[in-house]
Amino acid sequence: MNISEETKSKEKSCCGPDCCSDEAVVTTILEDDITKEKTEEELKQIVKDEYSKIALQSKESNESSCCGSTSACCGDGAYSIMADEYKGLKGYNPDADLGLGCGLPTQFAKIKAGDTVVDLGSGAGNDCFVARAETGETGRVIGIDMTPAMIEKAEANAAKLGFRNVEFHLAEIEKMPLEDNTADVVVSNCVLNLVPNKVNAFREVYRITKPGGHFSISDIVLTGELPPQLKVAATMYAGCVSGAVQKDEYLNIVKNAGFKDITVQKEKMITIPDQILLDYMTIDEAKEFIRSGYGIYSITVYAEK
Numbered sequence: 001m002n003i004s005e006e007t008k009s010k011e012k013s014c015c016g017p018d019c020c021s022d023e024a025v026v027t028t029i030l031e032d033d034i035t036k037e038k039t040e041e042e043l044k045q046i047v048k049d050e051y052s053k054i055a056l057q058s059k060e061s062n063e064s065s066c067c068g069s070t071s072a073c074c075g076d077g078a079y080s081i082m083a084d085e086y087k088g089l090k091g092y093n094p095d096a097d098l099g100l101g102c103g104l105p106t107q108f109a110k111i112k113a114g115d116t117v118v119d120l121g122s123g124a125g126n127d128c129f130v131a132r133a134e135t136g137e138t139g140r141v142i143g144i145d146m147t148p149a150m151i152e153k154a155e156a157n158a159a160k161l162g163f164r165n166v167e168f169h170l171a172e173i174e175k176m177p178l179e180d181n182t183a184d185v186v187v188s189n190c191v192l193n194l195v196p197n198k199v200n201a202f203r204e205v206y207r208i209t210k211p212g213g214h215f216s217i218s219d220i221v222l223t224g225e226l227p228p229q230l231k232v233a234a235t236m237y238a239g240c241v242s243g244a245v246q247k248d249e250y251l252n253i254v255k256n257a258g259f260k261d262i263t264v265q266k267e268k269m270i271t272i273p274d275q276i277l278l279d280y281m282t283i284d285e286a287k288e289f290i291r292s293g294y295g296i297y298s299i300t301v302y303a304e305k
């Protein structure tokens with residue numbers, strides 16, 4: 001990585017504090033998030049408000065919005081820095097793809113025909129429709145999301161496809177309206193990082209998973225501490241960072257919930273561009289940060305009950 005004064009003097013990053021009209025507001029919210037104690041309910045309300053707006057945007061406008069959670073930020077051309085490529089997957093429905101994922105959980109989910117699959121934080125239904133292609137007519141796919149606009153969008157997508165065995169529930173992951181031992185497979189894409197109480201969320205995932213069932217979850221975790229101001233910048237750049245916990249802590253929460261055979265199936269570092277680092281730290285600090293190997297990772301975790 002080549003960090004130079006020249007880079008610093010380039011036009012300010014779209015993710016910096018002084019471009020894009022909505023950005024100052026979002027930065028304030030994020031700084032607030034990090035610096036002030038908020039209740040779990042307040043944090044969830046912020047998430048709900050943000051995803052209500054995103055639900056009304058297309059993938060393309062998320063792409064051009066600095067506030068879309070996986071936005072590559074204005075104008076750098078790349079679509080998404082986190083989302084894996086869904087196009088070409090069996091069951092892929094472009095209307096359900098808002099570009100909000102950070103992995104491909106169904107890739108490692110070992111879904112079989114006839115399975116009951118629960119998707120946590122299902123958004124517009126992207127992973128539900130991919131899962132439905134694997135469960136077939138005889139299976140059941142259940143999407144859970146706490147944002148009404150996302151549920152509406154997902155239900156409209158399911159209705160268009162004429163699926164009778166895909167259902168969406170407006171609910172929180174920490175308190176799902178599902179019986180114990182419902183799911184053969186649980187999937188989730190870039191959601192648990194947003195949940196303030198991850199211990200309760202994974203306990204609930206354990207409760208609804210059948211004995212012998214499993215989950216495949218893609219999520220964002222951190223390694224090492226990001227300086228607070230960089231955490232704000234990283235959230236602006238990548239989304240889904242301010243609520244992310246350390247990778248070890250995440251895997252411990254999974255283990256303490258009762259899951260076994262926990263494996264990280266895929267891991268991908270999210271690179272923060274030099275330009276953004278240099279908006280928040282000196283060149284020497286940026287070099288030290290890069291050397292430390294600390295950063296933001298997208299992981300896909302598999303575990304069994």
Ligand SMILES: C[S@@+](CC[C@H](N)C(=O)[O-])C[C@H]1O[C@@H](n2cnc3c(N)ncnc32)[C@H](O)[C@@H]1O
Pocket residue numbers: 044047048051069096097098099100101102120121122123124125126127144145146147150171172173174188189190191194195240
């Ligand atoms: C980053 S988006 C991912 C959406 C979807 N998984 C995808 O890949 O397109 C996060 C979603 O999780 C939902 N969500 C966040 N926290 C939640 C919670 N505690 N309970 C239920 N849904 C939640 C949001 O409403 C939003 O739709």
